[in-house]
Amino acid sequence: MVVAHKRREPATMKVHPSALYGKLFWLLPHHRLPGSLLSPHRLLRQYSCSKTELVTAVDLVSYWKDVFEANGIPEAQASSEYIVSHILGAKTFQSLSASSISTPLSAKQRDQVQQLCAKRLQRMPVQYVLGEWDFQDLTLKMKPPVFIPRPETESRVVAIDKLEAAVNLTKENAERLQLQKRVKILHHDVFSSSWEYLLPWGLVDTIVSNPPYIFHEDMSHLAAEILRYEDLGALEGGLDGMNVIKEVLNLTSYILKDLGSVFLEVDPRHPEMVKTWLHSHPDLSLFVSATHKDFCGKPRFLHIQKYQRRS
16 A cells, blocks of 8 residues: 655756857857857757757757756756657667767757756756656656655555545556556545545555655755645645654554554654654554665664554
């Protein structure tokens, strides 16, 4: 079972001559460059008119990487590679053939790259820019504000989300991939109705949840990619970030099998808070079995288990 709680300002480009001047000189038509660097809109307009025979995939990746870096866009190299690869029909830049990398792109392809890169300049996550993302061996459609799938959340599941857009997109992906018999998708809010709603599907072995867990005071500090495009209601967990976590654990005690597991993504401050809260709610029969760190070494994943009932 998966319990998943599962804006736009024009970007201001800060292009620096030192990083881009050389590329602009040969990417743009052969006429005299102005004394000062081109304005952002003129930069993109003249870039789109550049000579086709000079612009290969390598050229575009290098050019847009510099533009992204000059504008403070995270993962500039990867973003430019994913976008160019997508337009050329590949998943990654490394999977492109040598001829694809060295062959000049058509004017239409260069325009398509420019349109997608313009979205990335507005801090739209690259998964939303491409409109799809791979999840294990599946390719799923993606669009904001539905959460981007992470590789730690696959199984045969009952999938629950309170956001109708997320439910509809999940159904569309399930039907397209012919997974309807393996995935039961429910539009449900853990705050709005009782746990009996889920009983027709029986007790479950495992619950995986990425609940809203961000402290209210931290919401304003989130990256622009998140604030502008993701569902903020699926992020904020209240003053202490625990509002939905508590509801998920309350629900867990009713629908999880004995010795079953709950896996929660949480804030690094939450492991001790969750332990304390469970100690004060012994009726839930739950305990923290393990805490796992993310790639930055922060404790952000909880493994919670249900006690075996005494016979």
